Amino acid sequence: MNRTYNCGILGLGSSLPEKVLTNQDLEKMVDTSDEWITKRTGISERRILDEDMPTYKLGVEAAKKALADAGVEAEEVDLIIVTTETPDYLTPSMSCLIQSEIGATRAAAFDLNAACSGFIYGMSVANQFIKSGFYKYILIVGCEGLSKVTDWKDRNTCVLFGDGAGAALFGPVEEGYGIITTYTGAIGELGKNLTIPCCFVSPQDIEVRVGENKRTLWMDGGEVFKFAVRIMEHGALKVLEDSGLTMDDIKLIVPHQANIRILEGAAKRLDVPNDKIFSNLHKYGNISSASIPVGLMSLIGKISFQMEII
Template structure:
């Protein structure tokens, strides 16, 4: 029987656009208040892509840093996986565009649609090509320009999200390190609670869909909230059960940065100290597929992670989807 190889993250890169939009800026656009947004979500500000920036630009900037930090040349990359729900185009994929721009001439490329769970889905999907021995180096990216699919007249959604990108280079790591286990799931019964109704093959864009604003993201916030407060701790519990790792053996949890109240509720349910959850949603809001990677990159930069630490990553998002994994940090 063939044995599977251990894979792990060899380096991370992150990128956020320069432009900051504060809650006070939002007060000038929709009927909202800094106090409401902070109390209900924990978000203070978010980044907004420049007019000439699209998802592949953010992804490229993050990818270059991930290649640098892992000492990897673009030509060594065998596969590029980009998790996004805001690609530059329906086709070509962001991953194929990056293959050209990075000069990763030998890489296969595909995009992955798991919304805010995309980074964790991507780690598992991309990493398994290393586990089986098919590829040696895989670049996984979560990148979004959410500001382009938000309805800036809808206060229910536009205050929550931001733009950003995070990239990880995956490769083989020494025995006992890297990804220990993961748990991926979906609840398609809730496919209508986060949806962009028009612009796809069911309801192609017409003058009417534009007038109805139905090519923007629509959300049933309370239903997402109810799902998230169960799915986030549930996915962590499940991956701990699968891997036989106790919660007290975790050094950090890196959660999807959707809402502070969802994270606090997960901390309580799991009985895991709130201060061991990596947080940056106050500065970036919900950056969807980029969010977990962005928080992980920041934790690394701040020296919060050292070799041998057990780290759990957990996300949830449209679909609805959820995903968690546990890694023993490899460097």
């Protein structure tokens, strides 16, 4: 029988733009208030890229930090997966741009768009390649520039999102460590509830959209909210079942950061205290597929136990 390996995180890195956009700043841009945003979302501020700064540059920085953290050279990386729903170009991919800038000359590279769940999808792919021994080192970079697709006149959405990148180097780890199980899924028909059109789509092709600007992110917040709470509970229970663990075995849940009320709703359904669910929403808002690696990065040095990532 072929040997299998345990796959785990060997190094982490993150990169956030320096520019901070506070709720008070947003009060001057749209009809909103710090009180409304904090109460309804848990967000106080978010990081925003300068307009002329390509998003992938954040990914380059996060990737370099993750490699340095792991003590692995760029030339040793076998595969780079960039998870993003906000690529700078349709082609070249962000993964190719990052591969070139960090000098990962041996690495295969592709982008993966699974919206906010991109990092979990990337991790599932890395797990299979490393478990089988096909690849040794896989770099996953969640790299998002939501500010570039935000309608800054739409108070329903512009208060929610931010920019940032987080990277994790995956590789073989000792018995007893690493990923126990992963679970991914999709309900395509609900895709219409959060859309970012691509340049080829003409506005009339986009159903169920409102607002003047048809080229920016649009969302039915209420529908997304209900779905997110339900699916977080479902995903958490599924990985517990698959791994033969119970919620008592879990020390901390590190979920995608969308809205504090979504996290609290999921905590209630799962019957866990709110402090068992990690959140850094107040500082960074929703940075889509970068939120989990950025969250993990901020936990370094603060935890010494195994985590469940949802």
